[in-house]
Amino acid sequence: MKRKNIYIIILAFVSISFSLEAQVRYLDRIKVENQTAVNENDMLLVYLDLVLNQLQLNTNEMITLTPVVTANGDTQSIKLAPVIINGNRRQKMVERGLVLKNRFLFEQTPQSIVQRENGMPQVVHYSATVPFESWMSDASLSLQEAVTSCAECELGEGQQLVVQRILPPAYIPTYKLTYIVPDVEPVKQREDRYTATLNFRVDKHNIDRNYMNNEAILTNVDNVVTELMNNKDLTVSDFKIEGFASPEASVAYNKALAERRADSFADYLSKKFNVARNRMKVSGYGEDWNKTREVIAASGIADKAEILRIIDNVSNPDARDTELMKLSSGSTYQTMLREYYPKVRRTEYTVSYVARAFSVEEGKKVIKSNPKLLxxxxxxxxxxxxxxxxxxxxxxxxxxxxxxxxxxxxxxxxxxxxxxxxxxxxxxxxxxxxxxxxxxxxxxxxxxxxxxxxxxxxxxxxxxxxxxxxxxxxxxxxxxxxxxxxxxx
CATH class of the missing domain: 1.25.40.10 (Tetratricopeptide repeat domain)
Known part of the structure; x- marks a missing residue:
């Protein structure tokens, strides 16, 4: 029983000895200097110097140093050509194997094979080239170490980080943009244009609020002008009033009628809002064939193509009426008088005003509600x-x-x-x-x-x-x- 215990102690001691021998590592005695890498013509070029001055290598040992490029935050990696560092006796064995062209001498073709001259300064200049892949833009470089003895038994292995990012990060340019400070506008003159399609009795120019839908139209006019007149951010300066007539009578008659109706609208605004008539510019343009054509083109009226042809090709405005009256025995013209000409008769009014100046903080509110004042x-x-x-x-x-x-x-x-x-x-x-x-x-x-x-x-x-x-x-x-x-x- 006692002898058995002695055998167990001896076996344990031998096991510990082998375990200690298996942990032989030299990476901490090898210094990496002048590490650089570039991506050139879609090839990754890696350069570094291995300084062996502090390395004392046993004569039978071989160190395989393999640079490894690994994607940061990912599993992609590539092993570069290794460097073989041999003790004296191991170097001779390797040289004999090379002479005999032993294909199984190395797992990967080495970049260089050197014999360590213990006690002497020694630098291995390393370079390797591999095809560049996109993940290498953010990748680390480390050295894997494998130490073996003459019987190919593994004495130790390890890994050491050389650099966290093998390539420099992409340069992020800072471009300067051009912003131009606009000139200050001394007087912010603005104008808003509106349309009132008032209804008038045949050949009349006076405004009757109770006629047809004039109540709604004038209420809208009142709201628009009241809002502008009461807006403390602006000052109303003048009005421009333009009258347009439908083309069912002569050109001269329609022009005079449009002028009288425009004057009536100016009188309405002057009395309602106490605006002097000398602040109003009134014009009557008479027949508006452009508007007539626009209204007909957007409609589904019978004979539409023929109506448009007459408007486009009959140059005399009064002669157009005659041609239009002939369509479908006059029924088409009656439809025009009843449904489409009222849309042509209108008064357009433009309110001109001056907006006040705003501070930045005031402007932040105005730009959301009424940006044209800015x-x-x-x-x-x-x-x-x-x-x-x-x-x-x-x-x-x-x-x-x-x-x-x-x-x-x-x-x-x-x-x-x-x-x-x-x-x-x-x-x-x-x-x-x-x-x-x-x-x-x-x-x-x-x-x-x-x-x-x-x-x-x-x-x-x-x-x-x-x-x-x-x-x-x-x-x-x-x-x-x-x-x-x-x-x-």
Missing amino acids: SLNEMYLIGQSYPADSKEFKEVFDIATRLYPNEPIAIINSAAADIEGGNNQAAIDRMQRIENDPRAWNNLGVAYARMGNFGKAKEYFDRAAARSDNDAVANTEELQKVEKQSPQQ
């Missing part, structure tokens, strides 16, 4: 008060473009807001109308650069820079940094 300059200041990536920022510039659709500054600033929000194609489409305006070139360049069209971006940056646009000069430098790195990423 100047382009006020809208710009409101927009700039919001973060560039906010919904409100973009909305302000969109409203500015909607209210000032033909104003280049509004278009340029709204396009800049589109770019801020990542809507690069929308910005390009918006600026196509003013593509020849040098002030738009820098923003066009930024939009194309962000879409990856570096050729077009450079074209616009160069054109803008040639006109001393400092933002375009700075953006050209940013583009060059991106282009320099783009083959690598």
